[in-house]
Amino acid sequence: MSGQNVQRPLDALGKSVDAPVLIKLKGDREFRGILKSFDLHMNLVLNDAEELQDGEV
Numbered sequence: 001m002s003g004q005n006v007q008r009p010l011d012a013l014g015k016s017v018d019a020p021v022l023i024k025l026k027g028d029r030e031f032r033g034i035l036k037s038f039d040l041h042m043n044l045v046l047n048d049a050e051e052l053q054d055g056e057v
Contacts, residue, residue, distance in 0.1 A: 013038045021046070030055075 016035050023031045023044065030053075033046030050057045 009042070010038075010040070013042075013044075 013035070017037065019035060020032065021035045023033075023046070025031070029051070031046065031049050031051050033049035035044060036047050037045045
């Protein structure tokens with residue numbers, strides 16, 4: 001395995017700051033919004049967040 005295309009989760013989050021994201025949680029909960037910040041525990045801060053139910057706001 002070369003590892004060139006492997007992206008670590010925190011690296012992916014870092015590249016997504018100030019971009020629209022879709023967050024999927026356990027229990028089929030989904031949120032979308034603009035990722036503003038995160039920490040090493042994967043706590044996320046979203047602006048303009050909306051909870052989706054069955055794919056709709």
